[in-house]
Amino acid sequence: MIPHQEMELRAAHTRIHNFEEVPIGYSDEQARLEALRCLHCSKPHCIEACPVGIDIPGFLRLIEQGNPGGAAKKIRETNFLPAVCGRVCPQDKQCQAVCVVGRSNTPVGIGNLERYAADFERIHALIEIPAIQEPTGKRVAIIGSGPAGLSAAYALTIQGHEVVVFEASHRAGGVLVYGIPRFRLPIKVIDEDIRFLTKLGIRFVYNMVIGKILTLEDLLHKEGFNAVLIGTGAGLPRMLDVSGSNANGVYSANEYLTRIYLMEANRFPNYSTPVSAGKKVAVIGAGNTAMDVLRTAKRLGAEPTCYYRRSHQEAPARSEELKHAEQEEMNWRWLSNPVEFMTDEDNFVKQIKCERMTLSEPDETGRQKPIPTGEFFVEDCDTVVMALGCSVNPIIPSTDAEIRTNKWGVILVDNNTCETSKKGVFAAGDAITGGSTVIQAMGQAKKAAAGVHEYLIGKVNSPVPSTSD
Numbered sequence: 001m002i003p004h005q006e007m008e009l010r011a012a013h014t015r016i017h018n019f020e021e022v023p024i025g026y027s028d029e030q031a032r033l034e035a036l037r038c039l040h041c042s043k044p045h046c047i048e049a050c051p052v053g054i055d056i057p058g059f060l061r062l063i064e065q066g067n068p069g070g071a072a073k074k075i076r077e078t079n080f081l082p083a084v085c086g087r088v089c090p091q092d093k094q095c096q097a098v099c100v101v102g103r104s105n106t107p108v109g110i111g112n113l114e115r116y117a118a119d120f121e122r123i124h125a126l127i128e129i130p131a132i133q134e135p136t137g138k139r140v141a142i143i144g145s146g147p148a149g150l151s152a153a154y155a156l157t158i159q160g161h162e163v164v165v166f167e168a169s170h171r172a173g174g175v176l177v178y179g180i181p182r183f184r185l186p187i188k189v190i191d192e193d194i195r196f197l198t199k200l201g202i203r204f205v206y207n208m209v210i211g212k213i214l215t216l217e218d219l220l221h222k223e224g225f226n227a228v229l230i231g232t233g234a235g236l237p238r239m240l241d242v243s244g245s246n247a248n249g250v251y252s253a254n255e256y257l258t259r260i261y262l263m264e265a266n267r268f269p270n271y272s273t274p275v276s277a278g279k280k281v282a283v284i285g286a287g288n289t290a291m292d293v294l295r296t297a298k299r300l301g302a303e304p305t306c307y308y309r310r311s312h313q314e315a316p317a318r319s320e321e322l323k324h325a326e327q328e329e330m331n332w333r334w335l336s337n338p339v340e341f342m343t344d345e346d347n348f349v350k351q352i353k354c355e356r357m358t359l360s361e362p363d364e365t366g367r368q369k370p371i372p373t374g375e376f377f378v379e380d381c382d383t384v385v386m387a388l389g390c391s392v393n394p395i396i397p398s399t400d401a402e403i404r405t406n407k408w409g410v411i412l413v414d415n416n417t418c419e420t421s422k423k424g425v426f427a428a429g430d431a432i433t434g435g436s437t438v439i440q441a442m443g444q445a446k447k448a449a450a451g452v453h454e455y456l457i458g459k460v461n462s463p464v465p466s467t468s469d
Contacts, residue, residue: 004106012327016298019182022324023087026116028068035063037101037108038039045098046110051443054081056095056110063113072121073128075096080154080196081147081442083122083189087117088180089439090288090318099227122192129199133160138456141166141208141225143396144469147438148429148445149231155449156229157200161456164225166208167316169248169262176438178262179254181292183299184321211395216403216425227424227452230411231445234430236391240284244341244387249276250348253289257296266300278302278383282352284338285387286315291325293385298328302383305331307338308429309357309370335359336377337370341384392431410434417451418444426452 008024009015026034040062041063046056054075062071075082091097091111121127138161145167153163171177173190190222198204206215210232219225239245256275259265263273281297283290286308297304306325308315311334312437315322335357342351358377359368392409402422404412411420411427418426428448429441436444443457 001105002033002037004037005030005112009324009327012329015183015263016295016328019299021114021186022183023112025103025119026112028066031063031068031113032066032343033117034109035060035113038064039101044388046095046099049095049098050444051094051437051439053094053443054078054114059117059207060108060110060113063117066115067139068120069124069217071113071117072089072126075117076130078446079439079442080151081193081438082114083118084147084176084185084193085439085442086111086113086118087185087189088176090437092319094439099414100324117428122189127192127196130158132158135162136160136456138162139164139224140452140456141210141219141223141228142231143228143335144168144231144429145172145204146173146176146231146233146429148233148431148441148448149174149229150193151442152229152231152449152452153197153202154200155446156452157197157202159449161453162201164203164205164206166214166228168208168209170206171262172204172206174231174456178258179236179289180221180291181261181296183257183295184292206333209395211399214423216396216400220424226456227426229445230396230420230425230431231428231429232393232396232431233441234390234433234435235393236409237386238390239386240338240388242340244343244349247321247343247347247349247384249278249382250341250384251276251386253285253293253385254390255383256293257289259297260300275384278381280379280381281305281383281385282307282338282379282381283385283387284308284406285389286310286317286322287387287389288317288321289389290387291317291321293387294325294330295328297385298330303331305333305379305381307333307336307352307354309335309337310368311335311359314368335370337372338444342378345409349381349384351378352381352384389435390430392434401461404418408434411416413448414451417454418448419451419455424455426455 059071059074072117091206095110096107142165172194237254259275264271268274277300281302281304283293294304336354340353341349344350356373357370397403397405404421426448428445
């Protein structure tokens, strides 16, 4: 059996001083050898496990044959963001988790190979404009330019519809820009995808908050759009409700990362948005976003510590992200639940108080619950960042009574078409899940785009949202 080809990484002691991408990438020979590890199963479960249904054995075979450009073209049959997905998708929990090779060995590095093919395509300028159907005369407004919005824009454009994307920020990309660090996803990768979409004829309107500047009614009845797709994501941060959570120096992960990656706060005062870089940064949570915050804080010169109420084994972060953070020598406080943030006389955070936890016996799902022990400890910190997930952006539902949501603010849609309770308005991505992955949002967007297309050509009736309350 050919051994798994490890992708070379920048050395931890040097990469913590810059924002360069950490994985360097496969060589041509490494990629070929890794692709050769695929057994080309008669029933490839990896395709089923991919939210957008990439023909994984098909593109791996092309890499085996020395045709990475063809492999990228094969991926683009179902996924137009391969360079992004190859870098940030949780392959270890999706396609690679069901890889047959993984039963007795390391699974095939599908994500690394997707990245390799996509980078080869970009570097050699092989990206092709797809065939676009004859213009339908229908106009679609897409709200939000994150993974869901971009995917839907692409799918609807090639069906012949005119698409305009409305973005609240000053640039496109959504969470790909403001929420994922450059050392994981270089900005050039995102910008290339945005340029590709503009070449298709998609128009982007920036600094436009739909629900405030324009409403859904405006889009449908004044601006001349025949349908609207909501892809506003989950950008409402969740915070701990404990004493001191409103102190100076306490951030949500959204605000912290947005200030740095969208507003260039790490280059203050050359850019006008500041951020408290801190010397001792406490990061609450152990998911992918928490790893991003920890690693970002390290690059800003801080000493970051991760506080998580469960153990290392239960950390929800991708195995690769957790491994990279460990290589960069963060501090870890497993089984630690913050109960108070103590402040100085000016209300700046100065210490974190935590209760030590223990884990229960596994329940019927196999999950162990954290149980308080009554033991506490206090540590110094001057910045706190809460990486506890986000809820759905509430602006549009709060400004249009026809948009039904459940008790968590998640927009309700028809399970088959993704149409909301407002006729002609559809939704996809985190807006209808309350938070998921980039690739899952893209898969939903393809489904929603199909629903929009059917609606525009007159093949669907009025919606009846069937997502459970």
